[in-house]
Amino acid sequence: MEATKKLNARAVKKWMGDNAIVVLMLIVSLVVGIIHPNFFAPTNIINLLKNVSIRYIIALGISGCLIVIKQPEIPRAMM
Numbered sequence: 221m222e223a224t225k226k227l228n229a230r231a232v233k234k235w236m237g238d239n240a241i242v243v244l245m246l247i248v249s250l251v252v253g254i255i256h257p258n259f260f261a262p263t264n265i266i267n268l269l270k271n272v273s274i275r276y277i278i279a280l281g282i283s284g285c286l287i288v289i290k291q292p293e294i295p296r297a298m299m
Contacts, residue, residue, distance in 0.1 A: 236243055253259045 249259075258264060
């Protein structure tokens with residue numbers, strides 16, 4: 221038997237808090253899509269992906285550098 225988590229208000233609120241940026245982006249996208257129906261047109265989606273792809277690759281590179289580079293340790297006497 222698999223353990224299943226119950227979906228309650230506390231779990232939903234915690235998930236919404238942990239993923240607030242994603243939820244906000246989805247809400248804004250839906251509102252813009254309702255106001256401007258061409259927002260979800262295939263040509264616009266392709267254009268958005270082309271514009272975002274370069275920034276995504278750069279962000280991945282910078283994140284990798286920040287994660288891989290070991291920061292020098294500061295002696296406790298200097299803290």
